[in-house]
Amino acid sequence: MSSHDYNRYRVSVFGGELSVGVWEPVAYGPGRVPTVCVIHGITSNHLFFAGLASALPGVRIIGPDLRGRADSRLLGGPFGMKAHAEDVLVAIDTFADPGPVTLAGHSMGGFVAMTVAGMGAGVGSDTEVADRFHGPVLIDGGLPLPVPPAGGDEATEAPDDLNDHDLETDDLIAAVLGPAAERLSMSFASVEEYLAFFAAHPAFVDGLDTVATESFVYDLAAKDDHSFQPSTSIEAMQADAADMYSGGAYQNALDQIMSSQRRQSEVTFLFAERDLVASEPGLYPPELVASYRQRWEDLTVIEVPGTNHYDILLTETGIDACAEAVTARLGATDEGGLES
Template sequence: MSSHDYNRYRVSVSGGELSVGVWEPVAFEPGRVPTVCVIHGITSNHLFFAGLVSALPGVRIIGPDLRGRADSHLLGPPFGMKAHAEDVLTAIDTFAEPGPVTLVGHSMGGFVAMTLAGMGAGVDSDAEVADRFRGPVLIDGGLPLSVPEAGSGSGSQALDDLYDQDLDTDDLIAPVLGPAAERLSMSFGSVEEYLAFFAAHPAFVDGLDTVATESFVYDLAAKDDHSFQPSTPVEAMQADFADMYSGGAYHNSLAAVMSSQRRQAEVTFLFAERDLVASEPGLYPPELVAAYRQRWEEMAVIDVPGTNHYDILLTETGIDACATAVVSRLGAIGDGELE
């Protein structure tokens, strides 16, 4: 028996309609149902969280397809973390009961989650919008990424230099996103051909499970010539990627959340051992993680060994770690432990 009933809806946002998947728990305790909002990565969709959903019985899960992705792929600009955060807030207000919602973001979704967590906070950690949320739980994303040196696979910038409004992010797409960026311009003759592409991807050498397969199939958009193409427009990825590095809304929210030890203690950061092509180091190299541990001592930092950027949400090890982090966050605020 499934732990949740799943339905997909559309909600009105700026410029059109956002597609939102909602998993309602089949069984839950009396009273308010705990609610989590999951926010996916830069070329992904909400179905990539289905494995995590199964590990959270009794919890309502709200999963938007961010604008320009999957079933929301016809929803165009504006892109960027602020626009996505406002869309996600609309989904939360539509489907969540009154009370706090736990934010969970994977990859770029972590940046959206952090932006939303800090919206309205300013220097006041008790601001109304901020108190609407628990977390965020950041899964291999959501904290500033290092900038690779020319000819190098690792970053060497000082922590305070990772935010640069004048950075040319076009040169960073290849070393950071790699094949994920190339895939967006490719066409595939069939669904099977698209799945074969992922089956040969180094991040999925152990094969595609049901969650990955359904998420990848859901991502495909049919073209007029009966071929298929990934749903995310290249311009959406480029705009969002640039905003992750140099956008003011995200960095203002990061500062607002992390300026308070109480708010820091509400953030959980999980990081994978390997990157998007299953190579070491991961998207967050050990030296960068160490710098974050030192700067934000109240933030929970969880190493998820044996996982890469994708299968941290697909393998038993990854799902267990993520689910444990989410469950601990569900009851963390309001029970006195962060006072």
């Protein structure tokens, strides 16, 4: 028997409708249903969290497809962390009970989660918004990325002020996303061909499990010539990649959250050992993570060994670590259940 009933809905946001998947628990205790909003990466979709959803029985999971992706692919700009955060807030207001919601973001979704949480982290923030979120759970994303240096040398330091850096979007995309960005301009004759592309990807050498397969199939958009292409809008990817580095909304949220005494400042950061192509170091090199530990003493840092940027949400090791972090954020009772 499944732990959740899954359905997909549409909610009205600026410019159109946002698609939102909701995993509703089939069994839960009395009182409010604990709720997590999961936010996917820059070329992904909400189904990439299906494995984590299964590991959280008794918990409602809200998973929007960010604008310009998957079932929200026809929803155009504006893009950027602020626009996504506003969309996510609509999804939370629509499907969550009153009370605090836990935010969990993977990759770029971590930046969106921080921006959402930042809406309530400032001293002068509206109380209703400020009390809406637990501190975010960031999964290999959401903290400042190292700036790709000129000449291609490896960078391990994040900028002190993201807005001080004049960065070329194409350079950012090539350095951070690499083949993930190239894939968006490709066409595939069939679903099987698309899955074969991922089966040959170095991050998936152990094969595609059900969650990955269903997420990738869901990602495909049919073209007029009966071929397929990845659903993520190139315009959305370009705008979002630049905004992760230079966007004021994210930077302001980061500053507010890390200096706040509210619940939003309780940030958990999980990072993978390997990057998007399963190479070491990961997207966040160990020395960069160490600098974050020193800079933000209240930050909880969890290394997830043996995982790469993708399978941190697919392997048993990765899912267990993420589920444990989310459960800790929801709050455990003495009886082993979850606080409402």
